[in-house]
Amino acid sequence: MGFVRVRFNNFKNIEPREMRWFPGLNLLTGGNGAGKTNILEGISIISGWGTLGRGEKNSSIPTWESGSSEAQLTGEIDSEEIIKVKVAKRFFIKVDDKTVTASDLRWKIPLLSFLSDDMSIIEGSSASRRRLVDMLLALIVPSYAFRLSEYRRGVRQKALFLKKGLPSMVVDRALLPLAAWLWRMREEGVGLLSQELEKLSELTPARIELSLKRGGAGLCADCEEDYSRSLFCYREREAALKFPIVGPHRDDVAITADGRQASSALSRGLRRRTAIALMLAASDGVKRKTGKSPVLLLDEVTAELDGEGRKILFDSLLSRDSQLFAATAEPFRLEIPCVVHKVEGGRIVESRQNK
Ligand SMILES: Nc1ncnc2c1ncn2[C@@H]1O[C@H](COP(=O)(O)OP(=O)(O)O)[C@@H](O)[C@H]1O
Ligand SMILES: [Mg+2]
The missing domain is CATH 3.40.50.300 (P-loop containing nucleotide triphosphate hydrolases)
Known part of the structure; x- marks a missing residue:
């Protein structure tokens, strides 16, 4: 194509x-x-x-x-x-x-696009790491982009409720299935990236490992339960901050090199090479899943x-x-x-x- x-x-x-x-x-x-x-x-x-x-x-x-x-x-x-x-x-x-x-x-x-900011995917903000996983999933799961934008709309609505000091339970209930689904998909996406990355060892000098860190959560493995329990834990905090802090919009991908945090373990040049390897891994993952x-x-x-x-x-x-x-x-x-x-x-x- x-x-x-x-x-x-x-x-x-x-x-x-x-x-x-x-x-x-x-x-x-x-x-x-x-x-x-x-x-x-x-x-x-x-x-x-x-x-x-x-x-x-x-x-x-x-x-x-x-x-x-x-x-x-x-x-x-x-x-x-x-x-x-x-x-x-x-x-x-x-x-x-x-x-x-x-x-x-x-x-x-x-299509996969990588901007100059994506080159600092290892040490940059979590948004660039989420973007990578989202681009990958949008290419292999037909409803992913649509559901992600539904979720984002819900988060904006919740932020509005919190800002006005209103209870956000109704929005939370609507967000639960979307948040849980996105977490499951992103975990699969990160798994796929990891597998493809293993085949690109000529680019990455150390053993690079990836794992999804669920935003404001991670209390248990089950996605639905994790979302509900984490919301319960952070309800007062969200009300005080007037901003939703639990959910996929706050996810990150932890990247380690030989077991240490990649942003500090790798030199600048090696971080850039790893960033490139991640982009190629995404491209290879799409090829493997969709042909x-x-x-x-x-x-x-x-x-x-x-x-x-x-x-x-x-x-x-x-x-x-x-x-x-x-x-x-x-x-x-x-x-x-x-x-x-x-x-x-x-x-x-x-x-x-x-x-
Ligand atoms: N809507 C627009 N109409 C005309 N020129 C534009 C418009 N938006 C951006 N530009 C011009 O595009 C140029 C930037 O192009 P860009 O593709 O970012 O350059 P680069 O080659 O550095 O990547 C700037 O000179 C800017 O003035
Ligand atoms: Mg340019």
């Missing part, structure tokens, strides 16, 4: 021209502000996965001063289907002129990696049969079989094929 060509109209700073893509690795190079991340974002949107979550609203997508509030993205995938997405307040999607939902499209084009290799989007992929780290990274990337889009602001001299697209001022000015 991959893109043959795309064209973005009125999309941020990207010029409305056809961009042609290589089935393997497409490396986008160019200075800061050239539009590399915008191109990755366009590919994410035209695959049904939405913006890259840089805290922007759809209304900030159309080109500034164009006077229009809409952007249009068109692309052809290798099955020759034509995808069209109109970005207005929400996304309107057509495949071969038939209207489809974003979730239909996501099943057609599995499809996801398209990979990797932003600022080489930052802070030394020569050896880059070599290992690109060897691993190229050994997969996925289409890859990677962006880097650094000048690039690696002789790897890929197409290097030079991006300047919102347009690809040159595409050079390395053999």
Whole structure:
């Protein structure tokens, strides 16, 4: 599965021209502000996965001063289907002129995106570790994304109740089955990541182990019981903080290297390599469960990696049969079989094929 060509109209700073893509690795190079991340974002949107979550609203997508509030993205995938997405307040999607939902499209084009923040997945905030597990599960469990957003809506509602000093028991009861289901799924997702990670030992020098830490819970193994008991324990605390502290929205993934906490046990370079191994493990997990290799989007992929780290990274990337889009602001001299697209001022000015 991959893109043959795309064209973005009125999309941020990207010029409305056809961009042609290589089935393997497409490396986008160019200075800061050239539009590399915008191109990755366009590919994410035209695959049904939405913006890259840089805290922007759809209304900030159309080109500034164009006077229009809409952007249009068109692309052809290798099955020759034509995808069209109109970005207005929400996304309107057509495949071969038939209207489809974003979730239909996501099943057609599995995709995993890794932003520069994800590179600090080991030492960064728990949100980036949850994001990894959620992306993986959204690709292998059809109802996962929907149920997660239902759960999040419930948590927002509960936060509102707590803020007003109202009892939140009604919301808690509605959240219980969702929270328990999400915990079960995430435990399976973390298990799958661990198994795939074991096969990537050339990237990870130490024995890396992962386990899910349930948010504000962990009193017993049974998910339903754990949620109820933990809520009971922390009810007063939640009321005092005016914020829900029990549930999957506060989950984390504990990562250890040879039994010690990875964030302190590993050097900076090794933490980045482990982060990359985790991304590849997610991609391999999706392949194993669904038989499809996801398209990979990797932003600022080489930052802070030394020569050896880059070599290992690109060897691993190229050994997969996925289409890859990677962006880097650094000048690039690696002789790897890929197409290097030079991006300047919102347009690809040159595409050079390395053999
Ligand atoms: N809605 C928009 N309309 C026009 N230009 C935009 C819009 N949103 C962002 N930009 C421009 O896009 C550029 C950032 O592009 P980006 O893809 O993040 O660059 P990089 O190559 O560093 O990844 C900035 O120069 C910014 O001014
Ligand atoms: Mg960028």
